[in-house]
Amino acid sequence: MLIPHKYHTTVVAAVLLIISLAVISYSASRLSETGFLRKMVLEVAAPFEDVINVSLKGLRDSWKRYIFLVGMEDENRRLRRENAVLSEQLNHYREGYLEGMRLQKLLDLKRNLTNRVVAARVVDRSRASLFKTILIDKGTADGMRVGFPVLSEKGVVGRIIETAWHASQVLLLIDGNSNIDGLIQRSRVQGILQGAGSAGCNLKYISRVEEVLPGDVVLSSGLAGVFPKGLLLGVVTKVSQKGEGLFQKIDVAPAVDFGKLEEVLALIPDAGAGK
Amino acid sequence: MIHYLLLPILLLLLVIFQITILELFSFGWIGIEISLIVVIYLGFHLDGLRGGILSLLLGFFLDCLTSAIFGLYMFIYILIFYLSNLVGGKIYAGNPALIALFAALCTLLEGLVIVLFYHFVFAADILYAIPKIFVPQAVVVGCLSPLCFILIQRFEVFLHVEDRRPAHKI
Numbered sequence: 001m002l003i004p005h006k007y008h009t010t011v012v013a014a015v016l017l018i019i020s021l022a023v024i025s026y027s028a029s030r031l032s033e034t035g036f037l038r039k040m041v042l043e044v045a046a047p048f049e050d051v052i053n054v055s056l057k058g059l060r061d062s063w064k065r066y067i068f069l070v071g072m073e074d075e076n077r078r079l080r081r082e083n084a085v086l087s088e089q090l091n092h093y094r095e096g097y098l099e100g101m102r103l104q105k106l107l108d109l110k111r112n113l114t115n116r117v118v119a120a121r122v123v124d125r126s127r128a129s130l131f132k133t134i135l136i137d138k139g140t141a142d143g144m145r146v147g148f149p150v151l152s153e154k155g156v157v158g159r160i161i162e163t164a165w166h167a168s169q170v171l172l173l174i175d176g177n178s179n180i181d182g183l184i185q186r187s188r189v190q191g192i193l194q195g196a197g198s199a200g201c202n203l204k205y206i207s208r209v210e211e212v213l214p215g216d217v218v219l220s221s222g223l224a225g226v227f228p229k230g231l232l233l234g235v236v237t238k239v240s241q242k243g244e245g246l247f248q249k250i251d252v253a254p255a256v257d258f259g260k261l262e263e264v265l266a267l268i269p270d271a272g273a274g275k
Numbered sequence: 276m277i278h279y280l281l282l283p284i285l286l287l288l289l290v291i292f293q294i295t296i297l298e299l300f301s302f303g304w305i306g307i308e309i310s311l312i313v314v315i316y317l318g319f320h321l322d323g324l325r326g327g328i329l330s331l332l333l334g335f336f337l338d339c340l341t342s343a344i345f346g347l348y349m350f351i352y353i354l355i356f357y358l359s360n361l362v363g364g365k366i367y368a369g370n371p372a373l374i375a376l377f378a379a380l381c382t383l384l385e386g387l388v389i390v391l392f393y394h395f396v397f398a399a400d401i402l403y404a405i406p407k408i409f410v411p412q413a414v415v416v417g418c419l420s421p422l423c424f425i426l427i428q429r430f431e432v433f434l435h436v437e438d439r440r441p442a443h444k445i
Contacts, residue, residue, distance in 0.1 A: 009323030013357040016327045020334070020353055023346030028396070041339035045291055049340075052295040 102263055105153030109265060115228065116268040118142050120150075122261050123167070132175035132195065134158075136264060139166040147226060149267045155232035155255030156180065156220060157264050170264070173233065173254050174201060181224045182233050184210075185217040193218060193233050193252060201234055203250040210248070212239050218252050228267070279325075281434070283332055289313065290336040305412040310337055311385065312416060312423040314352045315378055318359020319368040320431075330356035344392070351388050355381045371421035379417030383409055 003011050027035075103119070110117050120136035138144050140163050150157040150170045158178060162169035171178055178195040182203060191206040206212060216236040222229025238251040290310060297307040310333050317326040334349035342348050358381070366373055386409025393399040 009357070009360065012323045012327050013353070016331055016353045017350065020331065020346050020350035023349060024344060025346075027345035035345075037335075038339045038345065041287065041336060045287060045336075045340055048288070048291045049295055052291065056295065056299065 099262070102153065106263055106265055109151065109153050113228070113265075113267065115270065116143075117151075117265040118144065118268065120168070120264050120266055122264060125258070125261070132158075132172040132178075132197065132258070133161070134170045134172060134258070134261065134264075136168050136170055136266070137166065138266060139164045139168050141165045143268055144168045144266055145268075148269065149227045149231075151231060151265045151267060152256050152261060152263070154257070155234070156227060157256055157258070157261065159226060160266065168266070172258055173256070174198070174258065180227060180233060181221045182218045183221040184212055184236070185219050186213075187211060187216070190221050190223070191250070196251075199251070200237070200254055201252040203236070203252050204247065206248050206250055207246060208241055208248055212236060212248060212250055214239060225269075282329060286310075286313075286329065286333050287336050290333070290340055293337075294341055305408055305415060307419065308382065308385075308412065308416055309419070309423060311352075311355065311381060312378055312420045313427065314356050315359045315374075315381055315420065316424055316427050318356045319363035321360075323357070323360060326356055326360060327353060344396075347389065347392060351385050354388070355384065358384070371424075374420050374424055375417040378420035379413040382413035382416045385409070386412070 106119060110119075118138050120138040120142075122134050123137045124135040126133045134157075136150070144160055144163045146160055146163055148160045150159060156173055158170045158172040158175070160168045161171040172195065173180065173193070174195040174197060176195050176197060178193075178201075180193045181190065182193040183190045184203075184206075187210060189206055189210045189212065191203045193201050193203050196202050203212075203218060214236050218233045218236060220227040220229060220231040220233055232255045234252040234254040236250055237253045238249075240249040240251075243249070293307070293309050297309065300307055314330045314333060317329055320326075321329070330352040331349055334352035337348040337352075338345050359377070362377060366377075368374070383405075386405050390401055390405060393401050
């Protein structure tokens with residue numbers, strides 16, 4: 001051998017380093033070309049890499065799906081809780097908003113009235129068909145007295161028939177015992193609006209010669225002294241002149257929807273007016 | 276003799292394993308360079324010719340499959356192989372702490388060569404890669420190297436046993 005044995009490693013190292021540097025130099029000068037050996041390695045490695053990557057991807061996807069499902073269950077539970085809380089809050093706010101709207105309307109009504117009024121909340125309503133009454137949360141301690149008219153923003157509700165210290169019972173317009181002196185707005189014809197239970201009210205004692213049409217507005221006449229003049233009572237729905245007798249049969253739909261009544265105003269008559 | 280023919284294939288499979296499966300554990304940050312540990316092992320246990328050629332081959336495979344600069348890993352691996360070869364004759368290669376320390380230093384050397392190469396050839400400053408990539412990579416490679424040495428040793432024993440069996444039969 002030309003090279004002494006002790007220099008073998010050095011020479012081989014030098015040769016290999018030169019080869020590698022030559023490869024770097026060569027590949028740097030011809031960047032766009034891929035050598036044959038490199039192509040071979042890539043060709044051989046590509047299927048292996050593909051198989052491994054596909055398997056890994058499958059594993060990763062399964063794991064992610066599992067984790068996702070676990071996470072989703074937790075998230076689902078959390079979102080349900082959140083949803084319940086938010087629904088409750090939304091409901092609360094919506095109720096507040098609607099209450100505000102109703103109170104605003106009552107306030108508007110209060111502004112239009114000259115009498116002193118007391119706002120009250122409906123705390124109960126009779127579900128029996130015979131008596132149509134509601135219970136409000138204001139009583140004698142708040143100035144309530146029997147006979148005081150009760151209104152809502154839509155019109156007349158009825159009148160107080162019983163009072164306790166902090167509660168009062170209101171006889172509704174539609175109760176059979178309720179009789180309110182009313183008049184037809186258009187023709188100014190007067191009659192008595194009597195409750196007819198669930199059917200609504202009847203306007204009585206209107207002569208056959210008077211012209212009353214469905215859609216006519218019925219207002220309080222103010223004659224009996226209980227209800228001030230001009231409060232909305234209802235709208236005529238049906239007029240019948242059939243049968244014998246002096247008077248027409250007039251059905252009136254009350255202006256107030258008693259099933260949805262929540263807040264009312266009790267009207268305190270002037271001290272002199274009641275007497 | 277058969278394992279000399281088998282070794283290139285095994286080295287290629289090692290590189291594929293490194294760039295596919297081990298990449299998963301690197302979290303796109305540092306590479307877990309088992310091939311470097313193999314080169315150091317070769318440097319400690321093989322002679323200059325066989326080990327040098329195997330390191331060149333390993334670098335070549337890595338260059339083919341990952342490197343942007345073809346030949347860079349060949350150069351680095353040959354350098355590290357001969358450095359290991361030189362050091363291997365002077366230290367006790369069975370000491371895990373020494374193996375870990377040397378592997379970590381070799382990783383840093385590799386990083387330094389790459390940074391210098393980029394600096395002088397491409398005029399690109401990637402000095403930040405040393406503290407951000409190569410130092411953590413050196414720690415990981417250092418920690419893994421004693422275990423890898425044991426595994427490679429066992430594999431080598433297994434290869435030799437497999438190689439001897441036909442000879443006995445003959």
